[in-house]
Amino acid sequence: MTVLVLGAGYIGAALIASHLQSGDRVVAMDNGFATDWDAIERLMDGGPAKLVRGDIRDASSVASVISDAWPVRVVYLLAAQASANPDAATPEYTEETNLRGPRLVLEAVRDAARAAGSPPPPVVYGSSFHLYGPGLVGEIDEACPIGPQADLSHLSKVYVERLGEMHANRDGMTVVPVRLGIVYGIGPVTKRDFRFVTVPHAFALRRLGGLPVTVNPSGARPLAFCHLDDAVEALRLAPVGIAPGAFAPANAATEVLTVPEVLFRVDASAREFGVAVPDAGLGEPTAPAGRFRVHSRLASVGWHPRRDVAGSMPGILRHYAGQPVSAPRSDAPNDLRRDT
Template structure:
């Protein structure tokens, strides 16, 4: 039996590497829209990894991935993840984030896959976050197609789980940051924390959006570990878990980046705007009762990321 990782981007490639390290047989599916094909070379050197270069929007490509060998676990990490609607065609976002998941989930149900773990986002709760968040917190309005599609993704997963009785776990990730097996080099596809570090290393001034409140944030290593732990939830049907560390304001995040950049001789002036006066929301997670908590400290993760980008300037 094998594990299928759909989407070998920032989270998916790191997850595939972690699973291989645990001795699992891994199949990876990706179309390399926002990832350099060469970044999977380390995975491909592993004898227990098989790459299927294909598109989740193509039924034949999805069937090829499932046909390598019987799949027990499916980790779904594929998405057009950039919220910059001005640079990514809306049609690509819609077909990738809406049609693609349906094709994959329906094939998983036909193949009697043991369980699905999907990467969702805590943005489903809105921005800014409510004062207290747990997995029962209602979803709310979204401002871009990328995050709007997360609402559809979770609804679709719920339908598939109810129809097939297959366990499906949605892992609602905070803003993922840090050095993973794949680190995006195009700022359009970077998360806000990674983009701030990239800007600090390239001499660009930070641009801080107003009104976003506190950001739930999680290191990519913790995101992957949490997804693997979530796969242990053995409940029929659909369930969800939150996965993030302590929320931080965008301004505070930028100031940590500026502090670490300054120690490396880089000037990163954080503008006076962008602060948030409200209290930090309380984020609860079912993973806590399972003994899981994020381990990477924010400053440590940002320091490593800045060093990574500086080595490539």
């Protein structure tokens, strides 16, 4: 049976690589937004795989790729406009991709299973730990309530999770949102455009490029992080042991840090790498009182993450060294660019 990956960008490409290494047949669809298409094609040449250029906003594209892949063992719904940066895309593109797209995918998977007379495959959704909102304290498990959101990208995750829960309750679909921490690390498709990289990557690029680094006051709030390889493992393990027709969120966050703590780790590695880093004389940031802790149900099915930001920074710096910092794209389709 086939593994279907919708969204072959930063996380999706690493997931594809993992499944190809396991000998799985993979069908993937991506629309090429904010993604190096050549890198995806090179990745897909490495095994029993098919890459389709299509868009989850288009019902015919979704139906066609599901038909090509059927029978499907698992569907990974990772296609999204995931950046909170207001210059990443227009609000219209974010809404169409992050709201309408997942609805079309869930309906198409349901309808394909009904037509085949078989149970629908589990849909593993790339959600976000940001769902819990700011100001977290104590242990955060999957039963914790959803908190306030500050941008359209993360707000859309709330809608899609509720949509998935509706399909599980009403249509017997198995929907598994994986609430990922801020993902970092090098993979087959690693971005350099500041609009689409997470904070560890942004700091590394700025230090290598001699660009100024600032930390907003909100950066003192602890945040959850997850290495790319650990995120891939979490996505693969998420549907294990889940009963058909269940809605089963899973946390995938491995380390809790403030932004100044991330910068301290970037700077320590950058200095060892020979990069001139301004010395503010502040030393390691003081750990905030009441740092929250993350519990994941995935521990019970063998998820044991081993990576952290400090240990990953040398590899990130090596990857970016000698590569120019990307300017904002000027060749994106009009509906992907924010009006100015």
